[in-house]
Amino acid sequence: MPFYLFQASYTPAALKAMVDNPQDREANARVVIEATGGTLHSFFFCLGKEDVLAIIEAPDDIAMAAGSMAIGASGAFSSGATTKLMTSAEAQKAMAAAQAVAATYTPATG
Numbered sequence: 594m595p596f597y598l599f600q601a602s603y604t605p606a607a608l609k610a611m612v613d614n615p616q617d618r619e620a621n622a623r624v625v626i627e628a629t630g631g632t633l634h635s636f637f638f639c640l641g642k643e644d645v646l647a648i649i650e651a652p653d654d655i656a657m658a659a660g661s662m663a664i665g666a667s668g669a670f671s672s673g674a675t676t677k678l679m680t681s682a683e684a685q686k687a688m689a690a691a692q693a694v695a696a697t698y699t700p701a702t703g
Contacts, residue, residue, distance in 0.1 A: 594631070594650045594651060594652055594653075595650070595654070595657075595677060595678070596634075596648065596649070596650050596677075596678040596679075596680070597648075597649045597650075597651060597657050597675055597677055597678060598647075598648060598649075598675070598676040599645075599646070599647040599648075599649055599661065599673065599675050599676075600643040600645070600646050600647075600673065600675075600676075601643060601644065601645050601664070601670045601672065601673035601674070602642065602643050602644045602645075602671050602672045602673070603644045603645070603669060603670055603671065604668065604669060604670065604671045605671075607669040608644070618636075618645070619633070622636055622645075622647060622664075623636075625660050625663060625664060626649055626660055628660070629651055629652070629656040629657070629659050629660040630651065630656055631649055631650055631651035631652065631656060631657070632651075633647060633648075633649055634647075634648040634649065634650060635647060635648040654677070657675060657677075658675070661675050
């Protein structure tokens with residue numbers, strides 16, 4: 594199954610709710626991801642632009658998009674992004690494929 598990096602920032606109202614009532618958001622995220630047939634491998638709170646980061650394994654892009662849309666539709670996040678990840682073995686296959694097609698590309702010349 595493919596891996597994905599999910600990053601998001603909470604709304605001020607969601608952050609206030611967590612400060613007023615500290616809670617395990619990882620458990621809630623796990624339920625959503627498992628409902629799509631996926632696995633939550635890591636869940637981190639962050640210092641910086643994003644508030645949370647998750648490493649997720651999902652059956653396919655549609656399942657990952659469904660989970661991301663469901664979480665986004667909750668209104669708890671002000672922004673979010675999903676990045677599809679490749680293993681080193683997958684990247685090597687891509688490199689080999691690029692090698693095979695590289696000769697077909699003609700760069701722009703001045």
